[in-house]
Amino acid sequence: MKTRAFQRGGLAALLLSGLMLAFAAHAGDDRGQRDRDGRGDDDRDGGRRSSFNVQVGPRPFYLVEGMDDGPLKRKLQQCEAGPFYQSKFSISHRGAPLEFPEHSHESYEAAHRMGAGIMECDVSFTKDGELVCRHSECDLHTTTNIVATPLNQSCSVPWTAGGPAPKCCTSDLTLAQFKTLKAKMDASVPAATTPEAYLGGTPDWRTDLYTGRPAGNVVTLKEHIRLIKQWGISQTPELKAGDPARIRQVFGGQEQYAQKLIDTYREAGVDARKIYAQSFNPDDVIYWLNHDHAFGVQAMLLDPIDPGANPPIPRLSVARLSELRNLGVTTIAPPMWALLALDSSARIVPSQYALDIKAAGFKIVAWSFERVNLTKGAAGVGSYYQFDPEGKAIKKDSDMYKALDVLARQVGVSGMFSDWPGTVTYYANCMGM
Numbered sequence: 363m364k365t366r367a368f369q370r371g372g373l374a375a376l377l378l379s380g381l382m383l384a385f386a387a388h389a390g391d392d393r394g395q396r397d398r399d400g401r402g403d404d405d406r407d408g409g410r411r412s413s414f415n416v417q418v419g420p421r422p423f424y425l426v427e428g429m430d431d432g433p434l435k436r437k438l439q440q441c442e443a444g445p446f447y448q449s450k451f452s453i454s455h456r457g458a459p460l461e462f463p464e465h466s467h468e469s470y471e472a473a474h475r476m477g478a479g480i481m482e483c484d485v486s487f488t489k490d491g492e493l494v495c496r497h498s499e500c501d502l503h504t505t506t507n508i509v510a511t512p513l514n515q516s517c518s519v520p521w522t523a524g525g526p527a528p529k530c531c532t533s534d535l536t537l538a539q540f541k542t543l544k545a546k547m548d549a550s551v552p553a554a555t556t557p558e559a560y561l562g563g564t565p566d567w568r569t570d571l572y573t574g575r576p577a578g579n580v581v582t583l584k585e586h587i588r589l590i591k592q593w594g595i596s597q598t599p600e601l602k603a604g605d606p607a608r609i610r611q612v613f614g615g616q617e618q619y620a621q622k623l624i625d626t627y628r629e630a631g632v633d634a635r636k637i638y639a640q641s642f643n644p645d646d647v648i649y650w651l652n653h654d655h656a657f658g659v660q661a662m663l664l665d666p667i668d669p670g671a672n673p674p675i676p677r678l679s680v681a682r683l684s685e686l687r688n689l690g691v692t693t694i695a696p697p698m699w700a701l702l703a704l705d706s707s708a709r710i711v712p713s714q715y716a717l718d719i720k721a722a723g724f725k726i727v728a729w730s731f732e733r734v735n736l737t738k739g740a741a742g743v744g745s746y747y748q749f750d751p752e753g754k755a756i757k758k759d760s761d762m763y764k765a766l767d768v769l770a771r772q773v774g775v776s777g778m779f780s781d782w783p784g785t786v787t788y789y790a791n792c793m794g795m
Contacts, residue, residue, distance in 0.1 A: 414593075416446040416477035422788035428760030434767055441792035450479035450596060451770070451795035452786040455730045455779035456497060457481075459548070462572045464505060465495040466545035466579045470589060472572075477787035480596040480638060480777065483586040485623060486604060491612050492537040493583035493626055497548075499604040502530035504550045506543040506580065510557040513539055523555045533608045537582065544577035546570075567735040583623075587630045597632070599623060600640035600664070620646045624654050635660070640695065642666050644686065651690045658690070662727055665696035667715075670745065677715050683722040693776075694719050695727040699749040701773050702765060708754040710768045720774060728769055731780035736762055763789065770795060 423442060429435040457469025458476065470481060483495040500518065502508045508530045509521035516539065517530035532540060547570060549563035564570050581589075583599065590597045601623050606616070613619040620641075627637055634656035641647055642664040650658030663686065668675040677700065678686070686694075701716040719726055734743045739761070741753030747765075750756050756765065766789055769775045780786045789795070 414448065416448060416787065417475055418444075418446050418477060418784035418788045421782060422785050425760045425763060425785065426788075428758060429763060430760075434763065438763065438789070438792055441788070444791075446477055446787060446791045448477045448479045448595060449787055449790035449795055451777050451790040452476075452478045452783045453480040453598060453727070453777045453779045454478035454482055454783050455733070455781050456484065458782055460732050460782040461569050463545035463547055463579075464497060465581055466575075467581055467585075467589070468572060468575060468579060469545075470581070470586070473783045474593055474595070476782070476784035477791075478595070478780075478783035480598050481586075481590050481593075482598045482600060482640075482779070483581070483583055484600045484602050485583055486532045486602050487609075487612060487619070487622075488535055488537045488540050489533050489608075489612065490536045491622075492540075493622060494532055494537070494540055495581045495583060495586050496532050496602075498602060499533055499608075500529050500531040501548070502532065502534075502543065503528040505548045506530075506545055507561060507577070508543055509560055511542070513542070514557065521557055521560060527552065528560075531605075531608075533605065533612065540580060541582070542577055543580050544575070545580050546573050565735070567737065583626055584630065587627065587632060591630070591632065596636040596638060597627075598638040598640055598662070599627075601643070601646050603642065616643075616645065617649055620649050621653065624650065624657050627657070628654075638662055638693075640664050644691075647691055648689055655690075659692055661691075662693040662695040663691050664729075665694055665700065667696055667700050668745065670748075678719075680718055680722070683718060683724070687722050687724060691724070693725040693727060695729060697745060698728040698731070698765065698769060698778075699745060699747055701726065701728055701769060701775070702749040704750060704755055710750070710755050710764055712768065712773045713749070716773045726773060726775045727777040727779070728773075728775045729779035731762065731766065731778050732782040732785055 426435060426438045454473035456464035457466060458472035459469060462469035462472050473481060484497045485493050486496040486499045487493055503521060508514060509528055514520045516534050517528055518534055519526055519529035521528035546561060547564040547568055551560055551563040554560035601620060609616060609619050613622060637657060637660065639650060639657065639661040644663055647658065647661045647663045650661050665678065666675050667677050701713055703711055703713040705711050733746045736743060736756060736759040739753035739758055740747035740750040740756035747756055756762065770793060778786050
């Protein structure tokens, strides 16, 4: 009996030992993968260590199902069972503003659930010098409920029935006043006769389903930093341009404004390797490079190229690209359309501009996916898909994955901003990005 019991116990111990070794090997592989794709960052910065369940939602599956048959569709279909993980290739653009009010707490939560590995805060400022997450210094009249509150009277141009277009700025308010606002979908009804009606106008391809939370869900940069640190992922603050006179009044000048951004992150104890600052202003990026190289070396110079502007904003010349690279700029972030073109067969290919940026030695990040309504294709939908103005390649919403595939595998972008990160997270996981 003793021998038989020993044999049974020995077998059980052997099985248990094997299971433990297998678990340890799996955990080691998982930790290695987490380190490779950035998902291991939650062990630093005081983030939570528990496994996070990324949920991309039904949209990627809907888009893949609607694709024309071919190798890309079949490849993406093979990933339907998941599992899905956070990826730094998937960059949250203002949270998840396809369906959630941009730069709101709920919008960031949604982007996090969908696996965004980098989260954006567009940085503006209040009149008492606090940094807040808002796409523009003066967009509060379309992105919050301000015109229907007593703070309407604090606006640079208050809303009035039949009056001039309102202009409500973060710099019109103190931090305490800003925090009383409620985020909403970015829209308005200019001809409205009541402030409540003015706050409507959400396009029918977006939604107001997720706007029911109480006021106070707007986010400061410090709150954003605490939230992202808790999640253990990376951050990409964009220093927004503002009224130069107000910047001088509040900070003393543009350089002090740029320094305030660095100081806020440094004071919060965030590792510079987890910060990808952005600006359309080359002077901001060069200032960061010269005054905090660890912070500046990962900064992204946003490219404002816009041939339809008045006057037109041209692409960066080869000479200018070389000059910026010699100054230490490492990453250029153009709009996605500028990196794509159509060949004679209406196939999507890298643009000459994309090839020139790569040849100059830059990393490339693109913006912004899921920013327009592609249910009827790219024809006439605006600058995000103006590489295909007649909709020859992007004939339906599912075709957006064709553009993403060229950007990822041929242009070689290292990240894609998206208004609905789950769409990009699905692709990134499937392709091992």
